[in-house]
Amino acid sequence: MAWYYGTYSCGHEGRVNIIGPIKNRQWKADREFEKLCPECWEKIKLAERKQKTKESLEKAKEMDLPNLTGSEKQIAWAVTLRQQMIEKIEKMEDMEKKILAKRHGITDEDIEKVLAYILETKTSAKYFIDRRHYPHRKYILEEKDSALAYFSEKESGDLEYLEQLETEATVFPEERQTDSVVTIDFGKDYVSASFERNEEFRKIVKSLGFSWDGKSWTRKITIRTGSASDRAAELGNRLLNEGFPIRIYDEQTRQKAIDGTFEPEHKRWISKLKDEKRFAISWTDGSDMYHTARSLPGSRWERPFVTVGVEHYAEVQEFAELYDFKFTPSAIEMMENYKKVLENAEVVKPKKVEEPEQKDGLKELLESGDDIIADLLD
Ligand SMILES: [Zn+2]
Structure with a gap:
């Protein structure tokens, strides 16, 4: 010494x-x-550890990782160890992966599953502290079997749940003509229906305005069609009545299809013609409204609409009331704006101007007798 x-x-x-x-x-x-000196060295190491813990906690938050359990000091340490493990596994070299595959039959997918399994289920700080000397390979070898079992159980659970949802969503009509099920799906602005090739089904969806988009039969939902839920229920109801089993996941819509309580589609509409101050009158109920609509003042046939200028709104409103046409919001807006313009327009009482006496000689000429007029004609 x-x-x-x-x-x-x-x-x-x-x-x-x-x-x-x-x-x-x-x-x-x-x-x-x-x-x-040893004291300064300790201080620096401590500051470094704190910084690492802070960074690891931030990353864990970003990745939505579960909080760890343990003492405050254990957690601070384990969070960093966990982060190091993630980074090492994620940055594994291809060569190393090949060796794992060859020696242990571990695929890239297995590695992902192991990592996900550890992150989801290992929430005790002690787990990571006990393995602080592990090379990342050892985590993979140790947890592979548990991870695969964990995910296969989860997947079969998901599958079971999916089947349960499907069963709940499926309705069979009393007199069914097929065991295959039509799946009806909808979003805010569409309704779609999927089924095997079937002529009768095709006729039904076509008659309700659906068209084939390459994957399924779909219908675009607009202000004129009513809600997607109502149109889906209408289709479902029609199909049930024709003996087709249907599947609609939305409970309320499914019930409407069974009860037939959907809002029927309104088929007579007065819209606004694009970029023009004209009403566009349309009807899709198969009735013959053409001549009646064309009797409106200033009407035009602008396929597929009969159009009428907004200045004739009073007549159009009367027509709408008489024949049960509905206005779209943009048609109403156009009409209201037009009325406002009319209200604000200056109303004047024009002064009448006496016609001045003709001084062009023609009058005199005209008054001068038949023989001269005759001279002006051929
Ligand atoms: Zn010092």
Whole structure:
């Protein structure tokens, strides 16, 4: 034992105990004093650890990882260990993956499953602290079987749940003509129906305005069609009545299809013609409204509409009431704007101007007798 005294690079004084051959001792002591003193070194290590914990916690939050359990110090440490494990597994070299595949039959997908399994289920800080010396391979080898079992159970659970949902959503009519089920789906602006090739089914969907989009029969939902739920229920109801089993996941819509309580589609509409101040009158109920609509003042046939200028709104409103046509919001807006313009227009009482006497000689000419007029004609 030999104590050497000196000043560390941080400026603090101290002593170091050097062992070994005497001739090297001073040199070894000098190297020691080039470092920080033990207290300063500790402080720096502590600050580094805190920084790492902070970063790891931020990353864990970003990845939505579960919180770890344990003492505060355990958690601070384990969060960093967990982060290191994730990074090492994610950055595994292809060569290393090939070896795992060859020696242990572990696929890339298995590796992903192991990582997901550990992150989802290992929430005790102790788990990571106990494995602090593990190379990442060891995590994979250790957890592979549990991870695969965990996910296969989860998948079969999902599948079972999916089947249960399908069963709940399926309705069979009393007199069914097929066991295959038509799936009716809808979003805010569409309704779609999928089924095997079937001529009768095709006729039904076509008659309700559906068209084939390459994958399924769909109908675009607009202000004129009513809600997607009502149109889906209408289709479902029609299909049930024709003996087709249907599947609609939305409970309310399914019930409307069974009860026939959907809002029927309104088929007579007065819209606004694009970029023009004209009403566009249309009807899709198969009735013959053409001549009646064309009797409106200033009407035009602009396929597929009869159009009428907004200045004739009073007549159009009367027509709408008489024949049960509905106005779309944009048609109403056009009409209201037009009325406002009319209200604000200046109303004047024009002064009448007496016609001045003709001084062009023609009058005199005309008054001068038949023989002269005759001269002006051929
Ligand atoms: Zn120091």
